[in-house]
Amino acid sequence: MTHFQVLIVGGGNAGISTAAQLLRKKKDLQVAIIEPSDKHYYQPAWTLVGAGVFDINRTIRSEASVIPQHVTWIKEAAAYFDPEKNTVLTTGGNAYSYDYLVVAPGIQLNWDAVKGLKETIGKNGVTSNYSFNYAPYTFECLKNIKPGDTILFTAPSTPTKCGGAPQKVMYMTADYLRKKGILKKVKLEFVSGGSMLFGIKKYAESLQKMVDKYGIALHFKYDLIAIDGEKKQATFKLLSGWGGVTVTKKFDMIHVTPPQSAPDFIRNSPLADAKGWIDVNKFTLQHVKYQNVFALGDATNTPNAKTGAAVRKQVPVLVNNLIALMQHKTLTGKYSGYGSCPLTVGYGKLVLAEFGYDNKVMETFPFDQSKPRRSMWLLKKYILPWLYWHKILKGTA
Numbered sequence: 023m024t025h026f027q028v029l030i031v032g033g034g035n036a037g038i039s040t041a042a043q044l045l046r047k048k049k050d051l052q053v054a055i056i057e058p059s060d061k062h063y064y065q066p067a068w069t070l071v072g073a074g075v076f077d078i079n080r081t082i083r084s085e086a087s088v089i090p091q092h093v094t095w096i097k098e099a100a101a102y103f104d105p106e107k108n109t110v111l112t113t114g115g116n117a118y119s120y121d122y123l124v125v126a127p128g129i130q131l132n133w134d135a136v137k138g139l140k141e142t143i144g145k146n147g148v149t150s151n152y153s154f155n156y157a158p159y160t161f162e163c164l165k166n167i168k169p170g171d172t173i174l175f176t177a178p179s180t181p182t183k184c185g186g187a188p189q190k191v192m193y194m195t196a197d198y199l200r201k202k203g204i205l206k207k208v209k210l211e212f213v214s215g216g217s218m219l220f221g222i223k224k225y226a227e228s229l230q231k232m233v234d235k236y237g238i239a240l241h242f243k244y245d246l247i248a249i250d251g252e253k254k255q256a257t258f259k260l261l262s263g264w265g266g267v268t269v270t271k272k273f274d275m276i277h278v279t280p281p282q283s284a285p286d287f288i289r290n291s292p293l294a295d296a297k298g299w300i301d302v303n304k305f306t307l308q309h310v311k312y313q314n315v316f317a318l319g320d321a322t323n324t325p326n327a328k329t330g331a332a333v334r335k336q337v338p339v340l341v342n343n344l345i346a347l348m349q350h351k352t353l354t355g356k357y358s359g360y361g362s363c364p365l366t367v368g369y370g371k372l373v374l375a376e377f378g379y380d381n382k383v384m385e386t387f388p389f390d391q392s393k394p395r396r397s398m399w400l401l402k403k404y405i406l407p408w409l410y411w412h413k414i415l416k417g418t419a
Contacts (some may be wrong), residue, residue: 026054028344029110029120031100033057033085035414036126036319036333042090042417048348054094054118055152056063056110062088063154064410067331069187069366070403072151072277073194077315080407082154083226088415100127103291105312122314124343125293125300127285129183129320129328142251147275151191158240159189162378163275164198168208171274174256176246179215183320183328186363186375188214195277196236197368203359205207210238213258213271215245224383225365225375228392232367244269246278284321299323304379305356307340311349326379327361334414360384363400372398 028044029035039352041053070076098112109119131152133140142148149160167173173195177188192212199205212233219233219240221228233240243261247268251259256276260267283289286353293309298319301310304324309315318336320328322375339355346353359379366372371394378384385391391398402409411419 023109023117023119024054025054025119027121028124029118029122030053030055030124030126031133032126032128032321033059033062033089034126034319035330035410036128037088037124038062038415039333039337039417040124040126040318040414041093041342043328043337044344045090045092046417047341048343049092052094053090054096054259055089055241056096056098056100056112056118057085058097058113060085060097064407066184066364066402066410067153067407068154069190069194070156072149072164072191073366073369074164074197075369076403078154078158083411088165090417093299094116099287101287103293105292105309105315108314111307113333120314122348123312123316123345124340125288125315125317125321127288127321128318130285132281133178135284136246136388137248138251139249139278139280140343143251146251146254148249148251148275148278150278150280151187152279152324158257160277167195167199167208169204172209172211172272172373174271174273174276176256176276177208177212177214177216177279179243179245179261179281180281181328181395182279182282182366183262184363185327185329186220186365188212188277189219190240190304190366191277191366193236195368196394197371200236201369205236210236211241211247211271212238212305212366213241213244213256215243215261217242220375222375222377222381222383224392225363225373226396228373229365229367236396249276249278249374252307281322288321291360293317293321297323304359306343306353306359307336307355308343308347308353314342324357324359326357326359327363327377329361329363330410330414331376332360334419337417358384364398364406365393366399366402370399371397372396372402374390374401
């Protein structure tokens with residue numbers, strides 16, 4: 023059995039950044055990353071790809087190019103955890119042991135949970151910016167919208183990564199139609215399994231103004247359960263106490279945000295809580311039962327927004343606490359619950375929502391970030407992608 027001091031499960035933003043920062047603090051650590059994919063994606067730009075203002079090829083690099091130097095890449099998929107024996111098993115049947123484990127596998131997109139979705143996505147006007155494969159098709163759909171069309175935008179009742187993304191595409195679509203001069207002749211509907219537009223009043227009020235400006239109809243507590251692409255019909259289950267009542271809506275284009283969960287191998291593991299998420303202390307990111315196990319990113323049960331910005335604030339906390347544990351010191355790192363949601367509300371306009379635990383507003387800039395600004399759009403389009411590839415993944419930001 024191969025042994026490592028630190029074994030990281032997941033080679034996305036969280037896993038790579040953690041490995042890079044660990045080795046900057048302790049150069050002699052033996053670190054390995056278990057990650058099956060040979061591609062690494064910058065997913066936040068897919069909203070811009072869907073709006074036709076960002077090249078999809080600039081959102082992908084080889085996984086090999088982002089693995090930090092001196093880190094062993096185990097190109098396999100994790101399948102089972104045995105934390106009592108400090109061991110991880112892979113789907114290939116190999117076992118790897120560790121002194122310390124960091125779990126960062128990301129979130130699972132459950133495309134199969136919507137009946138008929140996999141059969142029709144990428145055609146029939148059915149698209150999603152949640153996939154590298156379909157984000158370019160979103161823009162193809164935008165170009166084909168004509169007067170009299172109905173466009174639906176869905177959001178599931180499950181937790182999602184980048185909870186603002188289901189709305190971002192909606193505002194961009196509306197602004198595209200406004201520029202084309204046909205906005206008032208097209209019906210736009212936001213059909214969400216959630217109960218509100220945004221959980222923080224300051225930003226919700228700003229977004230409501232955009233909804234009113236664009237004339238978007240809002241439907242809450244509607245969960246998408248089936249799509250018939252040929253008939254252009256979407257079926258929703260009503261969640262507000264109606265008991266099994268469904269509603270079918272016609273569409274010419276539909277943007278789907280798939281239901282999401284922790285990955286199956288996490289949900290079925292000893293690391294999971296009752297809802298399937300990795301059970302960690304929300305401040306220290308240490309597992310509540312297994313002291314030498316830490317976790318971060320979208321698969322944990324920390325009650326924060328599941329965003330890349332959250333990961334950026336979690337990584338240094340986890341790294342400091344992991345090193346403190348190695349040195350038999352007290353864990354002093356505390357994660358504030360910080361998350362950020364750059365909400366594109368039109369071409370060249372962005373609301374930068376920043377907040378922590380208990381919906382505490384935690385803004386970076388010395389102005390009201392709930393107001394749409396061009397400067398924040400430029401931040402999202404140019405600065406953040408550069409920062410990701412050149413600083414965050416290298417452990418220097």
